[in-house]
Amino acid sequence: MTETAPRPTLEAVAARAGVSRATVSRVVNGGEGVREPLVERVRRAVEELGYVPNQAARSLVTKRHDAVAVVIAEPETRVFADPFFALQLRGISKELTAHDSQLVLLLTEGRADHARVGRYLAGGHVDGALVFSLHLDDPLPELVQRAGVPTVFGGRPDWGEGNRSVYVDSDNRGGAREAVRHLVGLGRRRVAHITGALDQTSAVDRLDGFRDVVVDADPRLIAEGDFTPAGGERAMRLLLERCPDLDAVFAANDLAASGALRVLRAQGRRVPEDVAVVGFDDMLPVAEQTDPPLTTIRQDIEEMGRLMAGLLLRALDRRGRPLDDGPGADGGSGVVLPTTLVRRASA
Numbered sequence: 493m494t495e496t497a498p499r500p501t502l503e504a505v506a507a508r509a510g511v512s513r514a515t516v517s518r519v520v521n522g523g524e525g526v527r528e529p530l531v532e533r534v535r536r537a538v539e540e541l542g543y544v545p546n547q548a549a550r551s552l553v554t555k556r557h558d559a560v561a562v563v564i565a566e567p568e569t570r571v572f573a574d575p576f577f578a579l580q581l582r583g584i585s586k587e588l589t590a591h592d593s594q595l596v597l598l599l600t601e602g603r604a605d606h607a608r609v610g611r612y613l614a615g616g617h618v619d620g621a622l623v624f625s626l627h628l629d630d631p632l633p634e635l636v637q638r639a640g641v642p643t644v645f646g647g648r649p650d651w652g653e654g655n656r657s658v659y660v661d662s663d664n665r666g667g668a669r670e671a672v673r674h675l676v677g678l679g680r681r682r683v684a685h686i687t688g689a690l691d692q693t694s695a696v697d698r699l700d701g702f703r704d705v706v707v708d709a710d711p712r713l714i715a716e717g718d719f720t721p722a723g724g725e726r727a728m729r730l731l732l733e734r735c736p737d738l739d740a741v742f743a744a745n746d747l748a749a750s751g752a753l754r755v756l757r758a759q760g761r762r763v764p765e766d767v768a769v770v771g772f773d774d775m776l777p778v779a780e781q782t783d784p785p786l787t788t789i790r791q792d793i794e795e796m797g798r799l800m801a802g803l804l805l806r807a808l809d810r811r812g813r814p815l816d817d818g819p820g821a822d823g824g825s826g827v828v829l830p831t832t833l834v835r836r837a838s839a
Contacts, residue, residue, distance in 0.1 A: 500541040508537035559594040560804060561621040561641075563609055565630050567601045574719075574747065575775045576793055577625075580646065583797025584622060591805050593619070600632070610635035620804045622646065622797075628691045633657070644804045646796060648693045648826065658807075660799045660827045662791035664694045664772075667831030668701025671742045671770040671789050674833055676705060680740035680768055684713040686727040686752060688744035695719070698744045698772060713738065717748045724751025732759060739767055740839070746771040746778040746788055753782050753838070768839035784837035791831050799827055 502520075506513045511530055518526050519534040520543075526534075537543075562584055564571050571577045581597075588595050596618055598609050613621055613636060621636055624646025636643045645659040675683050685702045688695030703709055712734040717723035724743055728751065731738060743749035749771030753763060761767045763784055771779065774790035 500543040502543075505534065505537045505541055505543050508541060509533040558592060559596055559618045560588055560801065561596045561598055561609075561613060561618040563598045563600070563613075563621055563623040563632060563636075565600050565623070565625045565627060565632055568599050570720075571599055575777050576745075576773060579775065579793040580624065580797040583794035583799075584801045585797075586794075587798045587801035587805070593805065603631075606631050606635060610639060613639035613641050619808050620644075622800050622804060624800075626692070627689070628693075642804060642807050644800045644807075646800055648697070648828075650693045650696075658803060658825055660796050660803065660829070661694070662796065662829045663831050664697035665701040665704070667772060667789040667791065668698040668742065669704050670831065670833050671772065672702050672705040674787070674835075675740040675742060675768055675770060675839060678740070678764075678768055678839065682713065682735060682738040683740040683742065684715070684731045684735065684738045685709075686715055686717045686724055686731070686741060686743040686748050688717060688719045688748070690716060692719075695744055702742055710735070717744060717751075719745050719748060721747050721751035721754075724748030725755050726751075728752040728755040732761075741767060741769045743769065743771050746773045746775050746782075746786060749786055749788070749838075750778055750782050753784075753786075757783070764837070764839050770839045774834050779834070779836065782838070787836045787839040788834055789831050790834045792829055796829060799829075803827070 502513055502516050506516045509516065511534060515526055515530060516534050519531050520538065562581065564577060585595050598612065600606055600609060609632065618641065620642040622644050623632055623636060626632060626645065626647060628650060633649070643658070645657055646661070647659060648661045649657045649659055672683060683706055685699065687699050690696060690699070699714070713731065715727035715730045717727040724747065727748070728741070731741070732755070741752055743752050749769055753769060756763055756767055756769070763769055769786065771786050771788035773779070773793065774788045775793070779786040779788050
């Protein structure tokens with residue numbers, strides 16, 4: 493077994509810099525009151541010796557763990573199969589890394605996992621939490637509130653009037669309106685909608701956007717999906733059984749649209765000649781590789797993740813001020829990003 497060299501100590505850094513141990517502690521832990529020449533000497537000594545601060549000791553001084561929990565309210569089979577989560581995690585990770593903070597990923601497979609996540613958050617392991625992909629009956633918001641950690645949510649919450657939860661979302665309703673208006677503008681008369689999981693606010697908002705344009709829509713032209721390719725396939729088969737004369741489909745996300753395209757092709761429907769298709773997300777690994785390439789509504793998923801992390805980090809830096817006292821697009825509590833139509837060959 494190879495022997496390892498002893499780790500440099502705070503005392504060794506102090507001796508190399510020619511200052512007291514207390515001065516080194518203040519510098520490496522972000523304290524104030526140290527003159528700049530001494531700060532530079534300490535930093536140079538830290539670099540020369542390769543000193544790494546003890547995180548436990550540092551936390552006692554700074555009251556920070558430099559770690560953020562990212563809680564995704566989905567099983568791992570869904571998270572690792574859906575590019576949406578990878579894009580959002582990339583944005584979160586970039587922002588946390590830029591501020592020298594660690595990402596701790598927590599997934600929920602079932603109710604037992606909710607309790608585990610609640611205990612972890614309440615145990616003082618992280619400075620705050622980023623929570624997304626919530627469902628309406630999800631116990632996570634209550635568990636997070638009970639844990640007392642600052643939290644930013646991904647997606648518009650729907651937990652009653654007066655709720656001041658901080659969140660980042662896209663203009664789901666406006667984007668859906670733009671998608672359906674595009675189809676109507678192409679001269680389509682029988683526009684169908686494949687919804688997302690209707691226990692999530694994004695799916696409800698996109699359905700509302702569809703209904704804003706297709707007023708008094710035939711209920712047979714609306715089929716519930718679940719934001720997955722398989723859900724899109726099931727919904728598309730049902731729509732064709734109910735309304736074989738439909739000539740356009742707006743799917744609640746790109747994955748559902750990809751499933752719908754497979755069913756249309758299998759049943760001999762040409763896209764876009766017979767049926768025009770529009771998705772939502774503009775996830776390039778999906779939208780550019782469907783047959784034909786997918787016209788869709790673009791939301792900046794990576795930017796949503798970056799903004800969630802940025803909001804949380806800024807709140808933590810304010811030390812004690814409420815998380816929802818900053819500017820936002822919804823009375824200080826929400827940031828809603830715009831969406832845009834990206835035209836490709838499917839519509």
